[in-house]
Amino acid sequence: MSTSTADAEIAKSASAVQIVDQHIVEIVSDSGEGAQTCGQMFADLCARNGNGIWTVEIIPAEIEPPSRSRAGASGNRIRLGTKPVTNAGDCADIVVALNEQVLYSRIDAGALRAGTVVFVDRTWAESDDADIRARYAEAMKDFNDRNYFVVEAPIESECRKHTDDPRKGKNMWVLGLLCAIYDLDRGGVNDNITKRFAKKGDAVVKKNLDLFADGYDWTLAHVQQRYRVPAKKSTQPMVVMNGNQALGLGVMAAGIEVCSMYPITPATSVSHFLATALQETGGFVHQAEDEIAAIGFAIGASYAGKTAVTVTSGPGLALKTEFLGYAVMAEVPLVVIVVQRGGPSTGLPTKIEQGDLLAALYASPGDSPKIILAPATIEECFHFVITARKLAEEFRGPVMILTDANLATGQQPFPKPQLQADWLAAPVDQAHWDEKVPPFDWDAETGLSKRPIPGQRGGEYILTGLAHDEESHVAYESAINQKTMEMRSRKLAVLQSALQPPEVHGDASGDLLVIGWGSTLGAIEEAVDILRAEGKRVSSIHLRFLSPMEPGLKAIFQNFKNVMTVEVNYSDPVGAPYITPESRRYSQLAQLLRSQTLTDIDCWSQVPGSPIPPSRILAELRRRFDMLTKEN
Amino acid sequence: MQGLRNEWEAEAPQRTCTLEDYQGAAPRWCPGCGDHAVLNAVQKLARDKQLPPEKTMVVSGIGCSSRFPHYMSTYGFHGLHGRAFPVACGVRSRRPDLHMFVVTGDGDCCAIGTAHWIHAIRYNMDFTVLLLDNNIYGLTKNQTSPTTHIGEKSNTHPRGNVLPPLNPLSVTLGITNASFVAQTVDWNPPHLFNTIRSAYEHKGTSFVRILQRCPHFTQHIFAEAQNDMSQCRLLLHEDGIPLDPQLQRLFPNRTAHNPNDLAAARRIASSEDAYPVGLLYRDPNAARYDLQTQAGLGRSQAEKMAATEKWLSRYEL
Numbered sequence: 001m002s003t004s005t006a007d008a009e010i011a012k013s014a015s016a017v018q019i020v021d022q023h024i025v026e027i028v029s030d031s032g033e034g035a036q037t038c039g040q041m042f043a044d045l046c047a048r049n050g051n052g053i054w055t056v057e058i059i060p061a062e063i064e065p066p067s068r069s070r071a072g073a074s075g076n077r078i079r080l081g082t083k084p085v086t087n088a089g090d091c092a093d094i095v096v097a098l099n100e101q102v103l104y105s106r107i108d109a110g111a112l113r114a115g116t117v118v119f120v121d122r123t124w125a126e127s128d129d130a131d132i133r134a135r136y137a138e139a140m141k142d143f144n145d146r147n148y149f150v151v152e153a154p155i156e157s158e159c160r161k162h163t164d165d166p167r168k169g170k171n172m173w174v175l176g177l178l179c180a181i182y183d184l185d186r187g188g189v190n191d192n193i194t195k196r197f198a199k200k201g202d203a204v205v206k207k208n209l210d211l212f213a214d215g216y217d218w219t220l221a222h223v224q225q226r227y228r229v230p231a232k233k234s235t236q237p238m239v240v241m242n243g244n245q246a247l248g249l250g251v252m253a254a255g256i257e258v259c260s261m262y263p264i265t266p267a268t269s270v271s272h273f274l275a276t277a278l279q280e281t282g283g284f285v286h287q288a289e290d291e292i293a294a295i296g297f298a299i300g301a302s303y304a305g306k307t308a309v310t311v312t313s314g315p316g317l318a319l320k321t322e323f324l325g326y327a328v329m330a331e332v333p334l335v336v337i338v339v340q341r342g343g344p345s346t347g348l349p350t351k352i353e354q355g356d357l358l359a360a361l362y363a364s365p366g367d368s369p370k371i372i373l374a375p376a377t378i379e380e381c382f383h384f385v386i387t388a389r390k391l392a393e394e395f396r397g398p399v400m401i402l403t404d405a406n407l408a409t410g411q412q413p414f415p416k417p418q419l420q421a422d423w424l425a426a427p428v429d430q431a432h433w434d435e436k437v438p439p440f441d442w443d444a445e446t447g448l449s450k451r452p453i454p455g456q457r458g459g460e461y462i463l464t465g466l467a468h469d470e471e472s473h474v475a476y477e478s479a480i481n482q483k484t485m486e487m488r489s490r491k492l493a494v495l496q497s498a499l500q501p502p503e504v505h506g507d508a509s510g511d512l513l514v515i516g517w518g519s520t521l522g523a524i525e526e527a528v529d530i531l532r533a534e535g536k537r538v539s540s541i542h543l544r545f546l547s548p549m550e551p552g553l554k555a556i557f558q559n560f561k562n563v564m565t566v567e568v569n570y571s572d573p574v575g576a577p578y579i580t581p582e583s584r585r586y587s588q589l590a591q592l593l594r595s596q597t598l599t600d601i602d603c604w605s606q607v608p609g610s611p612i613p614p615s616r617i618l619a620e621l622r623r624r625f626d627m628l629t630k631e632n
Numbered sequence: 633m634q635g636l637r638n639e640w641e642a643e644a645p646q647r648t649c650t651l652e653d654y655q656g657a658a659p660r661w662c663p664g665c666g667d668h669a670v671l672n673a674v675q676k677l678a679r680d681k682q683l684p685p686e687k688t689m690v691v692s693g694i695g696c697s698s699r700f701p702h703y704m705s706t707y708g709f710h711g712l713h714g715r716a717f718p719v720a721c722g723v724r725s726r727r728p729d730l731h732m733f734v735v736t737g738d739g740d741c742c743a744i745g746t747a748h749w750i751h752a753i754r755y756n757m758d759f760t761v762l763l764l765d766n767n768i769y770g771l772t773k774n775q776t777s778p779t780t781h782i783g784e785k786s787n788t789h790p791r792g793n794v795l796p797p798l799n800p801l802s803v804t805l806g807i808t809n810a811s812f813v814a815q816t817v818d819w820n821p822p823h824l825f826n827t828i829r830s831a832y833e834h835k836g837t838s839f840v841r842i843l844q845r846c847p848h849f850t851q852h853i854f855a856e857a858q859n860d861m862s863q864c865r866l867l868l869h870e871d872g873i874p875l876d877p878q879l880q881r882l883f884p885n886r887t888a889h890n891p892n893d894l895a896a897a898r899r900i901a902s903s904e905d906a907y908p909v910g911l912l913y914r915d916p917n918a919a920r921y922d923l924q925t926q927a928g929l930g931r932s933q934a935e936k937m938a939a940t941e942k943w944l945s946r947y948e949l
Contacts, residue, residue: 047949237949245947252936252939258725277943279928281928281939284725284924284927288751292748301726304726322712323715325710416944417935421937455729455730457685460685462710
C-alpha cells in the first residue's frame with residue numbers, strides 16, 4: 001500500500017478533528033515488540049504539550065510469554081486529558097493491537113467497550129500459517145460482534161518498506177498513527193525521535209523517522225475520525241515519572257544513604273532505580289539474603305547514624321514484622337516502604353490491592369505503635385519519603401509508607417520539586433554526649449527523646465529489644481513496663497496533635513461521605529464529582545495518615561447521614577449467605593474508623609486485581625443513593 | 633609525637649582506658665560458665681588496644697551468649713534471635729571507624745540465623761565473630777542445638793539426639809569468600825586471648841568458634857577434653873595463632889598447619905579424632921563488601937543535592 005501526499009491532504013480535509021476533554025488509548029503487543037516504548041513516548045509527548053496524563057504499564061506475568069497469546073500482552077494504557085488526570089479511567093477509546101490475540105487479554109480485563117476503536121495489524125490475515133489466518137478471521141468476526149470499531153491496518157507490511165525487522169519498527173509506525181489521530185505536531189515529534197536515537201547513528205534516526213512518517217501519513221490518508229485533546233503548557237517545570245521512581249527520588253532528596261532490600265514485586269523497581277542513582281549521593285542499595293536481613297541491615301545502619309530505608313511488599317512485610325517490633329521497642333528510626341500487592345500469601349504479585357493496612361499496623365507482637373503514611377498521588381510518593389525520614393527521627397521509630405501496585409507503575413506529571421537542603425539528613429552527630437542524659441530520656445509528657453549514636457563519647461549504651469529502663473538496662477519491673485509502653489504510645493498522640501483534619505472534597509455536610517486512602521484518590525473524586533454535578537449531596541475525604549489518623553474525623557462524619565469507605569481490599573458483601581451485620585467482616589480502613597470514631601461506617605471494597613475505575617465507584621454510589629431515596 | 637596525626641594532639645591530655653572502662657553490668661551468667669572467660673578476654677583486648685569505648689560496638693542476637701553486650705560499657709546492640717549478622721553488617725556498612733564484635737551462640741548462629749551466618753561470611757565485612765558454642769540451648773533451658781552430639785539427651789530429645797551435629801568450622805570453611813576461621817577453647821585463657829586478638833587484627837570477617845562449657849547442661853561434654861589435652865589438636869604455624877612455647881607443650885597433640893591451605897583446613901575441620909585448636913584458615917585478600925558500601929561516605933550536602941537534582945531533571949518534561 002502506498003500513500004501519496006495528495007491522498008493524505010484529501011483525507012485530512014475530509015476528516016473531522018473532534019475536540020475531547022479526555023481520551024484513553026492503549027497499545028498492546030507481544031512482549032519485546034516495543035509497545036511500551038511507543039506508549040511511553042506518546043505519553044511523554046502529550047505531557048510535554050501540557051496534557052494531563054496517567055499511564056499504566058500492561059505487563060505479562062512471564063518474562064517471555066508465548067507470542068500471539070492472551071497471556072503475552074505487553075504495553076501501555078495512556079489516559080490523556082485537558083485537565084490533570086488522576087487515574088487510569090474506564091474503558092479505552094482507542095486500542096492499537098499488534099496482533100488480535102493479545103487484544104483478548106484486554107477484553108478479558110474489561111478494558112474495551114462497544115464503540116472502542118480497535119486498530120489491528122492485518123498482516124496476520126495473510127500469514128502462511130492457515131491456523132493463524134483462521135484465528136485472525138474468527139477474531140475479526142468476534143470483534144465486530146462485540147461492536148468494536150475495527151480498523152485493519154497494514155502495520156507490518158508498511159514497516160517492511162523501511163526495515164527488514166518489522167518487530168523492531170512497528171512501535172515507531174504506531175507512534176505515527178497515534179500522533180496523527182491526536183493531531184500532534186509532527187515536527188516536534190521528529191525532533192524527539194532524532195534526539196532519542198541520535199546516539200545510535202544517522203541510519204537508525206532516519207529509519208525511525210521514516211517509520212514514524214509512514215504511520216502518520218497512512219493514518220491521515222485512511223482514518224477519518226481524529227481527535228484533539230486541548231492542552232495548555234504549564235508555566236512551571238514539570239516532571240513525569242511513576243510512583244516507584246518518585247519514591248526512589250524521595251529517598252535521595254531525603255538524604256537517606258542506605259536502601260536495604262530483597263527482590264519482591266511490585267516493590268523492586270524502587271531499588272532498580274536507586275541501584276543506579278543512589279551511589280551518586282554517596283549511598284548504596286544492599287540486596288540482602290532475605291527480607292529479614294534486609295530490615296536488620298537497615299536497622300543496623302540507622303542505629304549507627306543515619307536513618308535507612310527498606311522496601312518491600314506484603315509477603316516481605318510479613319517476614320519483617322519481628323524486626324519492625326524491635327525498631328518500635330528500641331526506638332530506632334527507620335523508613336519502611338511497602339508497595340502493596342494482592343494477598344493473602346503470594347496472592348497476586350503484580351496486581352494492586354490495599355490489603356496490608358492492618359498487617360502494617362498490627363502484625364508485630366505486643367503493642368507496637370508506629371507511624372503509617374499513605375501517599376495518594378505520584379507526587380506524594382516523592383514528598384512522603386522526606387516527611388517519613390523526618391518523622392522517624394523526630395519520633396524515634398519506624399515510619400511506614402504504604403503505596404500500591406497502581407501508584408508503583410502509574411505515571412503522572414507533577415511540578416518539579418525544588419530540592420531543599422533541610423530535606424537532607426543531618427550529618428552523623430559525633431559530639432560528646434552529656435553523660436547525665438540517659439539513652440532514653442523520655443519526656444514525661446510527649447515520650448520523645450534523643451538518641452546517642454555510636455561514636456558519641458559519654459553516650460555508650462546497649463540497645464535491646466527486651467523491656468528496658470531509661471538507661472536501656474533490661475528491666476522486668478511492672479511499673480517500668482507500664483510506663484515505657486505509655487511513652488512509646490504517647491508519641492503517636494503527640495504527632496496527631498500536630499496534624500490537621502483532612503480536607504473535605506465537596507460540601508462539609510451532606511447525605512453521603514466517601515472515605516478513601518492511597519491510590520484510589522483520583523477515581524473516588526471523579527465519581528463524586530459526577531454525582532455532585534447531578535446535584536447529589538456527596539463528598540469525600542482521603543486519609544494520608546493512617547497511624548496516627550488525622551484528627552477531627554468524628555466531627556466530619558457527624559455532618560453526613562451516611563459514611564462509607566471505598567477500598568481495594570476484601571470485605572464481605574452484604575446479603576451473601578451467612579453474612580449478617582454481626583458476622584460481616586468490614587474492609588480494613590472501615591474497621592479502624594469504626595473502632596476509633598464509634599461511627600457506623602459502611603464500606604464498599606473490591607479485589608479485582610486492577611485499579612477500581614471511576615465508573616464502578618459511580619455505579620455503587622448511585623446504588624447507595626437509590627437505596628437512600630427508597631428509605632425516604 | 634612522631635607518627636601521630638595532627639588532630640591527635642588536640643585530644644591532650646592523653647586518655648588511658650583501664651579494664652573498668654570496658655566493664656558494664658555485672659555478668660549474670662552461671663558461675664563456671666565459659667562465657668566469663670570470653671568476656672574477660674575481649675575486655676583485656678580492648679584495654680590492650682586502647683579501643684575508645686565510644687568507638688567500640690558489640691552486636692549480638694538472643695541466647696545466653698548474646699547477653700554479652702550488656703556486660704560491656706561500650707556501645708552495644710542486643711538484637712533478635714539469629715539476626716546479629718544483618719545488624720552488624722548494617723552498622724559496618726557506614727562505620728569504618730568502629731571496632732566491632734559479634735557475639736552469637738550455636739542456636740543463634742547455626743540454627744535460626746544460619747542464612748545470615750552464611751551470607752555474612754561471604755560479605756566479609758570487618759568484624760570479629762565469636763561463636764560461643766556450648767552445644768545446647770541454655771537460656772531456654774536445655775534444648776538440642778545443631779551442634780549437640782548424637783545421643784545427647786535434652787528436653788526436646790529425651791531419648792537422645794538422633795542426628796550427628798553440624799560442624800560450624802566445616803560449614804564456614806565451605807562458604808565462598810571466608811577469610812578467617814579459627815577455633816579455641818574457653819578453658820585455655822592465653823590461647824583464647826591470642827585467638828581473639830588475631831581475629832580482631834584481621835581485616836574482614838573473623839570467625840572464631842569457641843568451645844564453651846555450660847556448667848548447667850553440658851558440663852560433661854568438654855570435661856574430657858579439658859582434662860585430657862590430647863583430645864585437642866593444636867595447630868601451629870608462624871602465620872597462625874601465637875602461643876607461648878611452654879604452653880604449646882601442654883598440648884601433646886600438635887600439628888603444623890599453614891592457614892593459607894584451604895584444602896588442609898577443611899580436612900582438619902572435618903576430622904573427628906580431636907578438636908582442632910588454632911587458626912584453620914586466613915585469606916587477607918578476600919573481597920570485602922564493607923569497602924564497597926563505605927565508598928560514598930563523606931559527600932557534602934551540596935554534592936548530594938546536585939546529584940539528586942541531576943536525576944530529578946531526567947524526568948523533566
